[in-house]
Amino acid sequence: MNPISLFCILAGVALNATAQLLLKAGTNAVGHFDFTMSNIIPIGWRIATQPPIIGGLTCYVLSVVVWIVGLSRVDVSIAYPMLSLGYVVNAFAAWYLFGEVLSAQRLVGIGVILVGVFLVARS
Known part of the structure; x- marks a missing residue:
């Protein structure tokens, strides 16, 4: 894998991870909620207007674009x-x-993931 291809793949991963963190920050700002027929619109609006959630969704869109470029390589x-x-x-x-x-x-699991990614990347 050449450096540009690696960059595209890692940028896609980073954007995807950032999206998850922003979504979590946005849901933390909203707080715990129950979906019921009476609150689906107010909660949906509150979620949809949270800046971190908007940022997270934007990161997802960008990650898909970068990922497609990476997959082409x-x-x-x-x-x-x-x-x-x-x-x-x-x-x-x-x-x-x-x-x-x-x-x-969790740390052991992370270690297993890192070993697995290393092995796949070296193949």
């Missing part, structure tokens, strides 16, 4: 497993930004 059997790096990025970012727990079991 890299085999999907190599590119798709790279998306797993988003799990690693999000786990550490959620720990840092939102105070989520990184237990030993």
Whole structure:
């Protein structure tokens, strides 16, 4: 994989991970809610107008564009497993930004993901 192809794949992963973090920040701002017939429109509006959620959806759109460029250059059997790096990025970012727990079991899982991505990338 050449540097431009790697950049496209990693940029797609980074945009996708950023989208998830922004969506989480937006839902944190909205808070816990129950979907009922009486609140579906007010909650839907509140969700749709949260700047982090709008930013997250924008990142998703950009990630798809960058991902398509990456897929035009890299085999999907190599590119798709790279998306797993988003799990690693999000786990550490959620720990840092939102105070989520990184237990030993999660860290072992992250290690397994990293080994798997390394093996696929080297194939």
